Amino acid sequence: MSKLFMNRTKQLEADIEEFLDKVTISGLILLESVKSYINQESERFENQYKKITKLESEADELRRNIKHKLYSNMLIPESRGDVLGLLETLDDVVDTAEKVIEQFSIEKPDIPEFLHKDFLSLAELSAKAVDELVKGARSFFKEINLVNDFVNKVHYYEHEADDVEEVLKRNVFESKEIKKFSRKVHLRYFAEKISLVSDVAESVAERLSVYAIKRKI
Amino acid sequence: MLKILFFLSSGLFLGWSLGTNDAANIFGTAVGTKMIRFKLAAIICSIFVIIGAVVSGAGASQTLGKLGAIDELGGAFIVALAAAVTVLWMTKSGLPVSTSQAIVGAIIGWNFFSHNSTSVSSLSKIVGAWVFSPILSAVFSFIIFFIVKGLVEKSKIHLIRLDSYTRIGLIIVGAFGAYSLGANNIANVMGVFTSSSPFQDIAVGKLFHLSSTQQLFLLGGIAIAVGVFTYSQKVMMTVGSNIFKLSPISAFVAVASSSIVLFIFASQGLKHFLVSHGLPSFPLVPVSSSQSIVGAVLGISIAKGGRNIHWRILGKISIGWVLTPVAAAILSYFSLFFMQNVFMMNV
Numbered sequence: 049m050s051k052l053f054m055n056r057t058k059q060l061e062a063d064i065e066e067f068l069d070k071v072t073i074s075g076l077i078l079l080e081s082v083k084s085y086i087n088q089e090s091e092r093f094e095n096q097y098k099k100i101t102k103l104e105s106e107a108d109e110l111r112r113n114i115k116h117k118l119y120s121n122m123l124i125p126e127s128r129g130d131v132l133g134l135l136e137t138l139d140d141v142v143d144t145a146e147k148v149i150e151q152f153s154i155e156k157p158d159i160p161e162f163l164h165k166d167f168l169s170l171a172e173l174s175a176k177a178v179d180e181l182v183k184g185a186r187s188f189f190k191e192i193n194l195v196n197d198f199v200n201k202v203h204y205y206e207h208e209a210d211d212v213e214e215v216l217k218r219n220v221f222e223s224k225e226i227k228k229f230s231r232k233v234h235l236r237y238f239a240e241k242i243s244l245v246s247d248v249a250e251s252v253a254e255r256l257s258v259y260a261i262k263r264k265i
Numbered sequence: 266m267l268k269i270l271f272f273l274s275s276g277l278f279l280g281w282s283l284g285t286n287d288a289a290n291i292f293g294t295a296v297g298t299k300m301i302r303f304k305l306a307a308i309i310c311s312i313f314v315i316i317g318a319v320v321s322g323a324g325a326s327q328t329l330g331k332l333g334a335i336d337e338l339g340g341a342f343i344v345a346l347a348a349a350v351t352v353l354w355m356t357k358s359g360l361p362v363s364t365s366q367a368i369v370g371a372i373i374g375w376n377f378f379s380h381n382s383t384s385v386s387s388l389s390k391i392v393g394a395w396v397f398s399p400i401l402s403a404v405f406s407f408i409i410f411f412i413v414k415g416l417v418e419k420s421k422i423h424l425i426r427l428d429s430y431t432r433i434g435l436i437i438v439g440a441f442g443a444y445s446l447g448a449n450n451i452a453n454v455m456g457v458f459t460s461s462s463p464f465q466d467i468a469v470g471k472l473f474h475l476s477s478t479q480q481l482f483l484l485g486g487i488a489i490a491v492g493v494f495t496y497s498q499k500v501m502m503t504v505g506s507n508i509f510k511l512s513p514i515s516a517f518v519a520v521a522s523s524s525i526v527l528f529i530f531a532s533q534g535l536k537h538f539l540v541s542h543g544l545p546s547f548p549l550v551p552v553s554s555s556q557s558i559v560g561a562v563l564g565i566s567i568a569k570g571g572r573n574i575h576w577r578i579l580g581k582i583s584i585g586w587v588l589t590p591v592a593a594a595i596l597s598y599f600s601l602f603f604m605q606n607v608f609m610m611n612v
Contacts, residue, residue, distance in 0.1 A: 057425045064425070124428045126512060126587040130422070189424045262423075 056121065062113050064189065066184050068134060069257050074100060074142040075178030076140045078245060081149045082171035086164050104146040111135050134185060137252040141174045141178055157238050160225055166216040168208060170242045177205035177246040181253050188245040188260055195260040202253040209246040213239050245262040269463045273455075273481075274340045275346035278490040280454040282352055283364050284492020287450070289500040290523065290558040291442035294516030296433040296501045300428075302500050304517070309436060310443040310497075311490030316532075317447025317454075318486035319479050324533040324549035326459055332387045333372040334460045340375060341378035341457040343604045347371040347597035355589060362589055363553030364453040368397065370590030372457065374597025394550035395586065396525050400561025406522035406564030431513045437443055438521045445527035447486055452551040455485035489565070511562065519561040526557050556582055560574075 064129060081096035114135060118128050184198030216260045220232050293363060335341045346369035355362035369391055376383045377591035464477035467537065475483070511519060530552050539546040559582060566572070 061423045061425050063438050122299060124424060127424060189529065190421045191418075 055229050067110045072182045075144045076173040078145040079171045079175040097149050100146045144245050153224050170212050170219050173205050173209040174245040177249040181249045199253045199257045206246045206250040213243040274341040275342050279349045280485045280488030281492035284489040285496035287554045288493040288497035290554045293501045294511045300513045307493050310493050313440045313443035315486035317368040317444035318451035318482040321448035322451035322482040325457040325531050325551045329452050333376045335457050336460045338461045343600045344371040344375050344457045347600050350592040365551040365553050366589040367593040368453045370593030371597035378601040390548040391550050398552040399556045401594035402522050402526045402557045403564030404558035405559050406561035407568045410518045410568040413517035436519045441522035445524045449527040449531035451482045455481045493553050522561040552600040
């Protein structure tokens with residue numbers, strides 16, 4: 049009977065691990081898809097869009113499975129609420145990343161070359177924020193004392209992303225090259241959307257640090 | 266048979282109330298935090314309480330016997346009844362109560378009534394154990410807390426797996442706690458009846474031997490088990506009693522420490538081991554499991570930094586230490602008077 053017990057816990061641990069992996073990958077796909085969009089590799093970009101759509105629904109399903117297992121087996125009664133809250137907000141990160149790529153795919157913004165570097169930089173910083181967030185979430189489960197380190201890193205990357213976003217927007221609106229106001233607004237929208245991913249990551253990190261404090265034995 | 270059961274009834278009632286109150290000290294947090302289902306906790310508690318009582322109950326009971334050997338069944342009935350009423354009254358008044366202290370007070374009342382002198386050495390051993398047990402419990406829990414914390418942090422174990430291990434740990438430690446409770450506290454429940462026991466020793470072949478005292482303890486253990494099944498869930502569900510809001514792991518540490526203390530004060534085997542190795546040993550005295558667990562929780566609070574200590578509860582316990590035996594003694598004395606002179610019973 050205890051063997052069944054142990055297999056169940058191992059499976060659940062694996063499920064959580066898989067979910068966290070998917071969140072990390074969503075950040076990477078975001079970065080790669082912005083890269084391929086800017087480099088006008090449309091086939092590659094569309095592939096990535098398909099990937100992240102699939103990833104997002106897989107992550108959703110996995111999260112629901114984990115939730116079901118936690119409740120039906122009455123596991124971790126003390127931390128269950130926090131764990132499920134964490135997984136749900138991590139799911140938001142994946143959703144936000146997917147929405148960004150979807151918008152790129154639908155609205156096809158026209159990004160001038162002088163802005164390529166800034167857009168890439170923004171995507172990189174958002175992806176890094178997501179990466180550090182997932183590391184923090186992983187350490188929540190295994191090494192609670194390390195959570196704060198990762199939370200601080202997420203804060204850092206989010207601030208950096210904010211700075212790049214501001215510079216980018218200023219460049220857009222001060223540019224003589226971009227003539228139409230509507231195009232400026234469109235570019236501003238995309239800058240904000242990419243930066244939003246790091247914002248969402250930061251808000252999850254805030255919650256994570258509270259959960260970590262609550263979990264101390 | 267019915268007459269015997271009538272006289273034993275006050276002891277059985279005491280056993281029942283022990284079951285309702287003290288099971289929460291062992292499984293309260295485990296059940297309250299939904300780590301273990303109540304049914305499972307009740308079954309484990311009952312089985313191990315009975316085993317502990319029958320196998321290991323004699324030690325503490327002998328010390329009570331040295332305090333006052335009540336040779337009449339009627340007297341034993343009254344003494345246990347006085348203790349039971351005191352426990353009930355204190356519980357209703359919201360004071361944390363110890364059946365150990367009630368029964369000792371009641372026995373002393375009998376000593377006064379029957380003009381037997383109370384053995385000062387026995388009494389001082391007993392009172393010493395009462396004062397020392399929560400302190401010892403606090404020391405153990407302080408140490409065990411750091412060991413457990415260190416282990417959990419070093420092992421970098423996943424939260425889910427930690428949850429499984431904690432559950433198993435709570436079950437094991439709960440079983441040990443129930444065993445220790447039975448071993449240590451059955452003296453409170455049935456100890457007064459040992460000198461006037463109506464049972465005969467049973468021997469089945471060479472292997473199975475149940476002395477008359479053990480039969481008493483078995484009956485008392487069953488009474489405790491009934492108490493556990495019938496009323497302890499309510500006590501467990503109200504966090505309010507003695508156990509403050511503990512995490513499951515802290516509860517494990519607290520129950521482990523408290524159980525070790527009760528075991529130390531009950532186990533003849535341990536005492537022989539220590540004595541034979543020239544080490545200091547402990548007297549076998551019924552101590553309060555409630556106070557033991559409070560001591561353990563205090564030890565954990567101190568280990569965590571000493572902030573949220575509920576000084577008021579400690580104050581209440583100190584009052585209980587004095588009030589309970591005194592009240593029980595007075596009640597016992599007057600009840601014995603009543604029983605002898607109004608009901609014309611031998612006490």
